[in-house]
Structures are given as structure tokens and as C-alpha cells.
Amino acid sequence: MFDTPNREASVSQTDIKINARDVQVFYGDNHAIKDVSVDIEDKTVTAFIGPSGCGKSTFLRCLNRMNDTIDICRVEGTILLDGEDIYDKSVDPVQLRAKVGMVFQKPNPFPKSIYDNIAYGPRIHGLARNKAELDEIVEKSLRRGALWDEVKDRLHAPGTGLSGGQQQRLCIARAIATEPEVLLMDEPCSALDPIATAQVEELIDELKQNFSVVIVTHSMQQAARVSQKTAFFHLGNLVEYGETGQIFTKPNDPRTESYITGRIG
Amino acid sequence: MPLLWLILIVLGIAAAGYLLGRGRALASVGGDRRALHSLPSYYGANVALKAVVPAVLLLLVWLLAQPFYVNSVVSGLIPDSEIAEGSSRGLVLAEVRRTADGLDAAVAAGQMDEGFAGNAGADAAEVTQKLKDAGQIVTSQITAPILRAAQEYRVQNAAGRLWMAIAVIAVAVLGALWGLRETSAEFRARNVVETGIRALLIGAASIAILTTIGIVLSLVFNTVEFFRLYPASDFFTGLNWAPSFSGRGGASDLGVLPLLWGTFYISIVALAVAVPIGLFSAIYLSEYATPRVRAVAKPMLEILAGIPTIVYGLFALLTVGPLLMTVFGKEGLGWMQAGTAVMTAGLVMGIMLIPFVSSLSDDIINAVPQALRDGAYGLGATKSETIRQVVLPAALPGIVGAILLAASRAIGETMIVVLGAGAAARLSLNPFEAMTTVTAKIVSQLTGDADFASPEALVAFALGMTLFVITLGLNIFALYIVRKYREQYE
Numbered sequence: 217m218f219d220t221p222n223r224e225a226s227v228s229q230t231d232i233k234i235n236a237r238d239v240q241v242f243y244g245d246n247h248a249i250k251d252v253s254v255d256i257e258d259k260t261v262t263a264f265i266g267p268s269g270c271g272k273s274t275f276l277r278c279l280n281r282m283n284d285t286i287d288i289c290r291v292e293g294t295i296l297l298d299g300e301d302i303y304d305k306s307v308d309p310v311q312l313r314a315k316v317g318m319v320f321q322k323p324n325p326f327p328k329s330i331y332d333n334i335a336y337g338p339r340i341h342g343l344a345r346n347k348a349e350l351d352e353i354v355e356k357s358l359r360r361g362a363l364w365d366e367v368k369d370r371l372h373a374p375g376t377g378l379s380g381g382q383q384q385r386l387c388i389a390r391a392i393a394t395e396p397e398v399l400l401m402d403e404p405c406s407a408l409d410p411i412a413t414a415q416v417e418e419l420i421d422e423l424k425q426n427f428s429v430v431i432v433t434h435s436m437q438q439a440a441r442v443s444q445k446t447a448f449f450h451l452g453n454l455v456e457y458g459e460t461g462q463i464f465t466k467p468n469d470p471r472t473e474s475y476i477t478g479r480i481g
Numbered sequence: 482m483p484l485l486w487l488i489l490i491v492l493g494i495a496a497a498g499y500l501l502g503r504g505r506a507l508a509s510v511g512g513d514r515r516a517l518h519s520l521p522s523y524y525g526a527n528v529a530l531k532a533v534v535p536a537v538l539l540l541l542v543w544l545l546a547q548p549f550y551v552n553s554v555v556s557g558l559i560p561d562s563e564i565a566e567g568s569s570r571g572l573v574l575a576e577v578r579r580t581a582d583g584l585d586a587a588v589a590a591g592q593m594d595e596g597f598a599g600n601a602g603a604d605a606a607e608v609t610q611k612l613k614d615a616g617q618i619v620t621s622q623i624t625a626p627i628l629r630a631a632q633e634y635r636v637q638n639a640a641g642r643l644w645m646a647i648a649v650i651a652v653a654v655l656g657a658l659w660g661l662r663e664t665s666a667e668f669r670a671r672n673v674v675e676t677g678i679r680a681l682l683i684g685a686a687s688i689a690i691l692t693t694i695g696i697v698l699s700l701v702f703n704t705v706e707f708f709r710l711y712p713a714s715d716f717f718t719g720l721n722w723a724p725s726f727s728g729r730g731g732a733s734d735l736g737v738l739p740l741l742w743g744t745f746y747i748s749i750v751a752l753a754v755a756v757p758i759g760l761f762s763a764i765y766l767s768e769y770a771t772p773r774v775r776a777v778a779k780p781m782l783e784i785l786a787g788i789p790t791i792v793y794g795l796f797a798l799l800t801v802g803p804l805l806m807t808v809f810g811k812e813g814l815g816w817m818q819a820g821t822a823v824m825t826a827g828l829v830m831g832i833m834l835i836p837f838v839s840s841l842s843d844d845i846i847n848a849v850p851q852a853l854r855d856g857a858y859g860l861g862a863t864k865s866e867t868i869r870q871v872v873l874p875a876a877l878p879g880i881v882g883a884i885l886l887a888a889s890r891a892i893g894e895t896m897i898v899v900l901g902a903g904a905a906a907r908l909s910l911n912p913f914e915a916m917t918t919v920t921a922k923i924v925s926q927l928t929g930d931a932d933f934a935s936p937e938a939l940v941a942f943a944l945g946m947t948l949f950v951i952t953l954g955l956n957i958f959a960l961y962i963v964r965k966y967r968e969q970y971e
Contacts, residue, residue, distance in 0.1 A: 285858055287771070314861030324852035327875045336870065337860040387856065394860055 231258040233398060233428040234279060239293035241274050241283065248274050252293075252454045254447055256398075261420060261429045263443035263460065265436060267475065270449040272432045276400050279430065280316035281309040297398070314341055317396035321403040323383035325375035325390075330367050333375040333386055334358060337394035353393055361389025362419050381412020388419060392427070399423060401431040405438065417442050436476055440464050448472045487646050491536045491653045495529040498657035502528030505664045519671035527670040528660030530677045536653035543645045551637045558630045573627070580612075580623055580631035581638070587615040599632055700949060703942035710936040711735055716943060722906035724926065724937045735940050737947060739906040743916035744948075747827045747902060748891035750912060754831025755891075756884055759838025766839070767846040768868055779843070786836035790896040797829035797901030809913050817913040819903070824912045826901035830894055834887045841886065845879030846872060878963040885959035889952045895920040919944050 234256040241249035249271045256262050256279075264272035274283070281302060283289040295302050302312050314337070326333050334354045337343075344350035354371070358364040363385045367378070375386055384404060391399060401420070405413040420442050423429055433439050439446055440460060447457040448469070456463060456472045467473045503525035510516035517524070555577060556570060564573055587593040592615040605625045612623075623631075664670070708716070711733075719736020762782065766775055802820025809817040809824075817824075849872050857867040873880070895918075903915025904925065926941040933939075 280859065282855065282858060285854070310861050310863050312861075313859055317861075318855075318859030320852060320855055320859070322852050324850070324856040326853060326856065326871050336857070336862075340860070340862050340866050340870075390856075391860065400859075 232256070233258040233298065234430075235294075235296040235299075236275075236279075237294045237296075239275065239278060239291065239295060241271070241278060241292075242290040243286075244288045248452055249278070250452045252449075254454060254457055256428060256430060257445065258428045259424055259426070260445060261424045261431060261443040262445040262447065263439035264430065264432045264447050264449060265434075265439050265475070266449035266455075268434075271452040272447075272449045273402050275449070276402055276430060276432050277318075279398070279400055280313045280318055282313070282318060284309050314394050315396055316398045316400060317391035317394060319384070319388050319391050319399065319401045319404050322407050323380060323387050325378070325383050325386050327374070327376060329372045330358075330375045330378070330386060331371040333390050334393045337390060341394055343394065357389040357393035360392055360419075360422070361385045362415060362422075363389055379412075381408050381415060384408055384412065384416060385419065388416070388423075392423070396427065398428045398430065401429065403432050403434060406434060413438070436464070448475060450475070487540070487649060490650060491533060491540075494536075494650070494653045494657055495532040498528035498532045498660060499525035501657075502526075502661055502664050505661055506666070506670070509664065510666045517666050518669050519674075523670040523674050524664050524668070526674045526677075527668075528657055528664065530674065531660035532653045532657035534677070535656050536649050539652050540645070540649050543641075543648070547638075547641045547645070551634060551641060554637055555630050555634045558626065558633055560626055577627055577630045577634055580627060581634040583612045583615075584608075584631060584635060587612060590615060599635065697949070700942055700946045703939055704946040707936060707939035707943045710939065716940070720908060722922070724940070733937055735936065737919070737944065739908045740917065740919045740922050740944065741947070742908050743823070743898075743902070743906065744892055744918040744920075746823050746912065746916060747830065747898060747918060748888060750823060750827025751830035751834055751891045751894075752884065752888060754828055755834035755838050755887055758831075759835045759887075760842055760880065762835070763839040763842035763846060764868060764873075767843045768864065768872070779840075782836050782839055784836075785832070786840070788833070790833065790894060791900075793829050793833050794896040794900030797825050797897055801825050801829055802901065805913075816911070819915060821901060821903035821915045822913045823902055823916050826898050827912070829901055830891055830897050833894070833897065834891060837887045837890060838883055841883035842876070842880050845876045845883065848879070849875045878965075882959045882963045885955050885962075889955055892918075892948065892952055892955070893920060894918075895924060899924065919948050923948075 232255045234254075236252060236254045236256075239249055239252045240247065252271075252275055264276060266272050277283045278291055278295060279297075279302075283291060291303060297312070297316065301307070302316075326336060328336070331354055334357050335344075335350055338350060338353050344353055355364060355368075358367065363382060366382060367373075367386075375383065378386060384407070388399075388401075388404070404420075405416050408416065417438065420429055420431065424444075431439075431442065443460045445458065446460040446463040448455045448463065448467075448471075450471055456467060456469045458468075463472060464476055467476065503521045506517055506521050506524035507514065514521055552574060556574060559570065559573055559577070564570055584593070584598045588595055588598050593611055597611075605623050605628045608628055609623045716735055716737055718738065719734055720738055721734040721736050722739045723734040725733045766779055766782075770778060798820070802822070802825045805822070805825055805828075806817055806820050807813060809815075811817075853871050853875055854867055857871045862870070898918045898921045902917055902921070904917050904921065905915045906917050906922065907914065909916065923941045923944050926938055926944075
């Protein structure tokens with residue numbers, strides 16, 4: 217049932233995009249992430265799996281400093297993006313988030329038209345010189361988000377009027393419209409039906425040609441289908457990190473084995 | 482028997498019924514409450530409900546009906562000769578009631594004994610003197626027929642009261658017995674109580690609605706009466722407001738336009754102050770402020786809403802007016818003649834409205850899902866970009882609703898206008914001139930000794946009706962906006 221991951225891609229691309237060392241996260245007094253060190257490769261899909269509350273989403277949100285918006289959250293350790301510390305004082309979290317885009321669990325289209333949803337990022341970052349260029353970015357992003365054919369005739373209809381799966385693809389298209397280098401996805405399919413899930417997974421597979429994708433998922437089948445690398449989190453610790461095929465067939469840690477065979481979690 | 486006692490007795494019967502019903506339910510299953518359909522307290526509540534509800538309904542109907550009955554009986558005792566030229570039966574009946582009340586009070590104060598007060602053969606002059614001695618208000622010499630009628634009135638009322646007490650208590654007891662008879666293990670007391678609660682809620686809602694309808698109807702009838710005396714076209718298109726006072730006759734100019742203009746001008750100034758300040762403070766409080774600042778600042782802001790408007794009026798009259806005078810008055814720019822002006826009232830009213838706008842907008846902004854903010858932050862938007870382009874558009878329908886609510890308040894505000902804006906009805910564009918509003922003029926038309934049948938007094942109802950229609954329109958418009966955009970922004 218576990219597909220063999222695309223080894224060619226992971227072998228030919230060994231650039232480290234994100235390098236996290238000894239990351240600790242505290243919510244107030246609660247130590248949510250303990251000593252997590254992980255290397256995320258470029259042009260690869262990396263899956264974070266683990267039971268609820270294990271810290272995988274929290275760790276994901278550290279990678280684009282989304283945790284800054286939570287007052288009581290404190291992050292320690294170093295996270296390097298292309299060798300640059302993203303928690304350095306000189307780094308503007310707003311600029312960082314343009315480079316490290318994020319897609320959330322629940323589709324969250326803005327209360328605007330489909331076009332304006334996609335154009336939002338390019339507009340605030342000044343990526344288009346004129347209307348024609350913006351139109352082009354919107355079309356390209358929607359095509360890459362596999363949504364163009366469904367919405368090309370109603371670009372000015374509200375984005376909230378789309379179906380759940382379409383909304384999520386809209387959010388993905390919106391995230392890639394800003395040309396990020398890394399795309400973080402926090403359980404992007406948990407609110408979707410199987411057909412929409414399949415469409416989004418297909419999309420993730422295409423996206424890895426251009427981006428480094430990190431996906432948090434509760435579905436081990438999904439992790440096996442879409443990712444090349446998998447990290448297993450348990451109680452705030454990174455238990456095991458390696459090739460997806462190896463994690464799912466020959467895990468080194470007994471806890472990983474227990475989780476993927478359904479004994480814990 | 483005083484009404485309070487009667488009500489307490491009915492409640493006592495209900496309380497006893499509750500305990501009895503509860504006990505009977507438990508006894509019927511030998512103390513094993515699992516065998517009952519409902520919890521024992523529901524059986525008790527069922528008995529209590531059956532004791533109270535019919536009894537109270539009967540009490541209400543009786544209290545409403547008794548005066549009509551007594552009036553018709555007493556009215557028959559008054560010969561036509563007693564009704565003076567230019568007077569009416571109604572006025573004589575009022576005199577009878579006053580006399581009866583006087584007798585009641587004198588008896589209660591111990592200055593007259595019951596036998597004398599009820600003595601059908603008593604001399605009218607003597608009674609008048611005694612009543613005057615007792616400090617009761619008697620308009621003139623009481624005539625014998627009026628005294629007889631007043632005595633009959635007292636008798637009828639006392640009898641009515643007594644029968645009412647007997648009937649109400651009997652109904653309460655019968656209701657309680659009916660409830661007790663029903664009580665058995667299979668009886669669905671829980672469902673009955675549920676129905677009772679629903680009826681209570683429906684009753685509360687219909688009282689509110691019926692009162693509203695009653696108020697509107699009274700406005701409508703008086704407005705129609707006014708338009709019979711004064712042409713509607715002059716009222717709605719007149720550019721001059723100059724009522725002649727004290728109903729001394731003579732032509733009054735009762736044009737509503739200067740008043741409406743004053744109302745709108747002052748409201749616009751008020752909203753121009755309240756909307757930006759209120760909205761910005763709401764954004765600060767909900768998006769930027771730390772929880773500790775918010776915990777202090779929000780209640781502080783809401784204190785503004787608790788200040789009585791008369792205090793704002795004093796503030797306008799004593800502080801803001803003179804302050805504006807030093808800048809725009811004769812010593813300054815020379816635009817302002819006196820401290821009372823549109824600007825004074827508008828500014829102060831704006832301050833009054835800040836908490837309305839900010840508190841409502843704050844709740845609405847807080848209700849925008851965090852997911853939307855995360856989405857914008859995740860795309861690299863700054864805080865103010867997120868708020869401007871994502872949060873505010875999502876919250877817009879609610880904010881528009883809040884602003885229109887504030888507008889309704891501004892239009893209906895009276896005290897600040899009376900003290901801050903002056904009393905001159907005038908059509909002018911200069912915000913430093915004194916103007917007045919519809920509400921302030923309603924006050925001035927109804928206070929004083931105006932005859933209530935004159936157009937100068939009845940115009941107040943037409944003004945009230947105009948104001949009502951305008952605020953109703955605003956509210957409907959607000960609802961329309963909220964509905965229309967809610968579909969789009971969810």
C-alpha cells in the first residue's frame with residue numbers, strides 16, 4: 217500500500233533548504249517542542265506525521281515565524297533558511313513569510329473575488345508592474361493550482377462561493393502566486409473529501425518541481441503517497457526522520473513502528 | 482383585600498401545590514423515582530403552573546374589566562341635569578371618582594369613619610367640609626347626586642374587589658387540584674412544563690411587540706388628527722418653523738424642514754467625530770492592544786456609554802461651547818456668535834457615540850475568524866495590510882450596522898441638543914450657528930401649558946412619527962446592508 221517514493225528526485229536534489237538545530241518552543245510554561253533538529257531538502261516533499269498534539273503543526277509554524285502572532289509563544293534554537301537565521305533580529309518576518317508560504321488546515325479564502333484572492337500577495341509585494349502582468353500571474357497561479365479551468369469564467373465571483381476542495385486549491389494557488397521558495401501545508405486535506413484530496417495531492421506532487429514542500433498530515437497513507445522524506449513527531453520530540461519508504465517499511469524506532477501500525481496515536 | 486396579598490396567596494397555593502404534587506408523584510410509585518415519567522420536580526411544577534396561570538389570567542382580565550363595569554353602573558346614577566353646560570358625562574364621572582378617592586383616603590387616614598363615608602343620607606355640604614378638613618382635593622361643592630354616585634362607586638368597587646379575590650383564589654385552588662389529580666407515574670409532566678415555558682416566552686415576546694404596535698398606533702392617530710388641523714403639504718415642505726405659543730390662535734408656521742436639517746447636520750457632525758475615532762480605537766483594542774491594555778481600556782471606553790446624556794449636555798454647554806468660542810468666536814475667527822451651535826452639540830454627541838461604534842465594531846472584528854488573518858500573514862502581509870484588506874472587509878457588514886445604530890442614536894438624541902445647539906430652528910450651512918432638532922422641538926411643544934387639541938401640541942406627534950419613520954428606514958437599510966454582504970463574506 218505504500219508507494220515507492222520517487223527516488224530519482226531526492227537523489228539528484230540534495231540541497232538543504234531549511235536547517236533547524238535544537239529548536240525548542242514554549243507556550244507559556246508548556247514545553248511544546250523539544251530539541252528538534254531537521255534538514256529539509258529543496259524540491260522535495262517532506263511530511264510531518266505524528267499523533268495529535270505532538271507538536272508537528274507548531275514546528276511547521278516556526279518555519280515561517282507564524283508563531284510570532286501568538287503572544288505567549290517563545291522559540292529557541294536556530295532555523296536557517298538558505299544558511300540565514302530566520303530568527304535573526306535583522307530578518308523581517310513579513311518578508312520571510314513571502315518566501316515561506318503557508319496553506320492552512322481549513323480553506324480560508326479572503327472575502328474577496330477569486331481574482332483578488334490570488335492577486336492579494338502579488339499586490340502587497342509589488343510583483344506586477346501593470347494589470348496585464350497581474351492577470352498573467354493570476355492565470356499562471358490558478359493553472360498551477362489546477363483550478364483555472366473551473367473558475368476562468370467567474371474570476372470575479374467571490375472566492376467563498378467555491379466548494380471546499382476548490383477553496384483549498386484556491387488557497388494553494390494564492391500561496392504560490394507570491395513565488396515562495398518553501399510551501400508549508402498544515403493538514404491541507406483534513407477538511408476535504410477523497411476526490412478533492414486526490415486533486416490536492418496531485419497538485420503537491422507537481423509543486424515539488426519548483427518548491428520545497430513541507431506537509432503536516434494525520435493520514436499516513438497521504439504521507440506515503442506524496443512525500444519523499446518523513447519526520448515522525450511524538451510528544452514534542454522528533455523521533456525519527458528519513459526517507460519515506462524506509463520510515464514506513466523499516467522504521468528504526470519502536471515508537472515509529474507502533475504509530476504507523478496503529479498501536480499508538 | 483390588597484392586590485399584593487392576593488398575589489401572595491396565589492403564590493402560596495402554588496408553592497403548596499408544588500410540594501404536594503412532588504410528594505404525590507413520589508408516593509404514587511412508592512418512592513422509586515426511576516418509575517416516574519419525569520423528575521419529581523416536574524410534577525410539582527405542573528401543579529404550581531396550573532394553580533398560578535389561570536388565576537393570574539383571571540386576575541388580569543378582572544382588573545381590566547372592572548372599571549368599565551363600575552363606570553357604567555355609576556354613570557346610570559347621574560341624572561342629565563348634573564351635567565353642566567359645556568361639560569360632559571366623562572368629566573362628571575371623573576369628579577365622582579375623585580370624590581370616591583377622597584372618601585377612601587379620608588377613611589384610611591382615620592379622619593372619617595366608614596359609616597359616615599358610606600351613609601347614603603349624609604349631607605353633601607358636610608361631606609365636602611369634612612373632605613376639605615381631611616386635606617383631600619375637592620374641586621367644588623359636592624352635589625348630592627355626585628355624592629350618591631361616589632358612594633355607589635365605592636360600594637361597587639369594594640364588592641368587585643371581594644368577588645375578584647374569591648374567584649381568583651378559587652381558580653388557583655381548582656387549578657392546583659386539577660394538577661394534583663393528573664399526577665401519576667405515566668403523566669408526562671416534563672412535556673407540560675416545556676409547553677408552559679414556551680408559552681411564557683411567547684407571552685414575553687408578544688408583550689414587547691404589542692407595546693410597539695400600541696405606541697405606533699397612538700402616534701399614527703394623533704398624527705392624522707394633526708394633519709386634519711394643519712395641511713400636510715405645509716408641514717413637509719415648509720421652510721419656516723414658528724409656532725405661535727399657548728394656543729392663542731393666530732397662524733403658526735410648522736414646517737419640518739428646518740428641524741430635519743438641524744437633526745441631520747448635527748448627526749453628521751457627530752458621526753464624523755464618532756466613526757473614525759470609534760473604529761480606530763476598536764481596531765487598536767482588538768488587533769494591537771495586549772490583553773492587559775485591553776482589559777483596562779475597553780471598560781474605560783465603555784464608561785463613556787454609561788454617562789447620562791444630560792451630563793454630556795452640561796459638558797457641551799459649559800466646556801465645549803466656551804472652548805469653541807475662544808477659537809471661532811469674536812476674539813478668534815469671528816464665525817461664531819454664541820457657544821450653542823451645531824458644532825458644539827455635534828462634537829459632544831460624537832464623543833457620546835464613540836463607545837457605541839467602538840464596542841460593537843470591536844466585537845465584530847473579534848468575530849472575524851483567525852484563519853483569515855493567518856492566511857494574510859502567511860502570504861507575507863503586514864498587520865495593517867491584513868486589517869485593511871482582509872479583516873475590515875470581512876467585518877464591514879457588522880461595522881456598517883454599528884454605524885447606522887449610532888446614527889439612529891444621534892438622530893434621537895435630545896438633551897445634548899437642548900443644551901448644546903440652541904433652540905433656533907433655521908436652515909443654514911454654517912456649523913457655528915445655533916440650530917435645533919426634531920427631538921428638541923418635540924420637548925418644547927409638549928412642555929408648558931399648550932392645549933393638547935391644538936395643532937401646536939399635536940405637531941409633536943407628527944414630528945415623532947417623522948422621526949420614527951426615518952430611524953425605522955435607517956434600521957431597515959442597516960439590516961439590508963448586513964444581509965446583503967453577509968452572503969458574500971462568510
